[in-house]
Amino acid sequence: MGIRVWLRREVYRALTSPHRRERRRQRAEAKRQRLGEPHRVHYFHRPEDPVCALMAPLAAGLCERFDIELEVHLVAPPAADVNPDPARLPGHARRDTAALARRYDLPFTDPGHEPDTELAARAARIITAALGNGDAIQAAIATGEALWRRDDAGMTAAAAGFGEAKTKATALATQSGTALRDQLGHFQSGTLYYAGEWYWGADRLHYLETRLAGLGANRAGETPASLAPPPLEIRKSGDCNGAVLEIYPSLRSPYTYLAMERAFALADRWNARAEIRFVLPMVMRSLPVPRRKGVYFMLDAKREAERLGLPFGDVCDPLGRPTERGLAVLHHAMQQGEAQGRAFLLSFLRGVWAEGVDAGSDLGLRRLVERAGLDWSAARAALEDDAWREIAEANRERLLELGLWGVPSFHTGELAVWGQDRLWQVEDELSRQAEPQAMEQRQ
Structure with missing residues (x-):
């Protein structure tokens, strides 16, 4: 292992260290108490972001x-630089938010189109007027409801209740909020920030709830049920009669590592065929992943790994040559059979995200190959075969056709979904596909 690889591995270890996180939390709490400050939570809102339609009422x-x-x-x-596919993002965000809204019984339905720009601008002016009087979150809720229904009368009623700032004042408020968010280290709306840590989206809120409860900040004196508990896979089983579950992994995605073992188990429980459609990492597809985005993803992946009971944090980043070598071997393994493809994919991901294995070296890659039950000599010869590149490109084009661009993504039946934390949707869809099979058996 070269010195640069070793140094990067140490940086990742420090970044994801639970002890470092706990010390940071303790320092923040000690400072808050010393200054006599409240538990101050920052919420970053953008009216036209559907994620905020859930986050405002949850906040x-x-x-x-x-x-x-x-x-x-x-x-x-x-x-x-943090929005690699602006054409597809709005539609995906609406669909994803609507699915979460159904899961949490929150009021959002995908209207099938983007909100009216004039109404969105007016919503921002109304929220700006409410920023200084403690009503901003209620203004965000009221304007959000009117915005997504394209309800002019509702927006007018909100303006009557909360006021409406001038365009210049709204622009200054937006500029100030954006600068603060960037300074604190995030890049999106629909986010909550508390004492050094970020919580993006409804299904990360439970982490903040747990943290505040641990500090004794709950009002009732006891910890209530979570507003938005993590959506867990039900872990049912059924027979989809060999329906195909397309899985789009990337070897450089920590979220892919968190998803793969669960995704394969899910396919097996429902008698679905897991079809691996590997793609190159986003940064190797000329899609930007700036530092602040990468840092958030690593920290978020760490807490998700802890929740799932998976080791994570001893990272040897496979960017570049290690990923190319890994994909060459993965292509070779898949040609040997489905089981061999699965085994190598799992071995590689665990090695680079949890065991600090340098897949760019022969010593490291051999360890991952042989652990998967593959022959090292054959795998080493496969490194000279570039056939995987055309397959990865075809898979990328297929992913874009599905309206997605990130990984891990999944497609089966009528569902195309992105994220290791959306496997519960995959299970719902497989359950739906299995129902006709069960009906036929009963008849």
């Missing part, structure tokens, strides 16, 4: 349950 619920001071900030759309 209000957080205020009811915990003794916190909520500061609302307006922010601009994500910058180009």
Whole structure:
């Protein structure tokens, strides 16, 4: 292992260290108590972001349950370097938000189109007017409901209740909120920030709830049920009669590592055929992943790994040559059979994300190959075969056709979904596909 590889491995270890996180939390809490400050939570809102349609009411619920001071900030759309596919993102965000809304029984339905730009601008002006009087979160909720229904009368009623700022004042408020978010280290709206840590989206809120409860900040004196508990796979089983579950992994995606073993187990429980459709990492497909985005993803992956009981954090980043070598061997393994492809994919991901194995070296790659039950001599010869490149490109094009671009993604039946934390949707879809089979058997 070269010195640069070793240094990067040490950086990842430090970044994801639970002990470092706990020390940081203790320092933040000691400082808060010393200064006599409240538990201050920052919420970053953008009216036209569907994620905020859920986060605004959840943030209000957080205020009811915990003794916190909520500061609302307006922010601009994500910058180009953190938004790799602006054409597909809005539609995906609406569909994903609608699925979460159904899961949590929250009021959002995908209207099938983007919100009206004039109404969105007016919503921002109304929220700006409410920023200084403690009503900003209620203004965000009211304007959000009107915005997504394209309800002019509802927006007018919100303006009557909360006021409406001038365009210049709104622009300044948005500029200030965006600058603060960037300074604190995030890149999106629909995010909550508390004492050094970020919570993006409804299904990460439970982490903040647990943290605040641990600090004794809950109002009722006891910890209530979570506003938005993590959606867990039900772990049922059924017969989909060999239906295909397309799985789109990347060897450089920590979320792919978190998903793969569970995805294969899910396919097996439902008698579905798991079809691996590997793609190159985003950064190797000329899609930007700037540092602040990468840091958030690593920290988020660490806490998700802890929740799932998976080792994570001894990372040897496979960017570049290690990923190319891994994909060459994965292609070779898949030609040997489905079981061999699965085994090598799992071995590689665990090695680079949890065991610090340098897949760019022959010593490291051999360890991953032989652990998967493959012959090293044959795998080493496969490194000279570039046939995997055309397959990866075809898989990428297929992924884009599905309206997705990130990994891990999954497609089966009528469902195309992105994220290791969306496997519960895959299970719901497989259950739906199995129902006709069960009906036929009963008849």
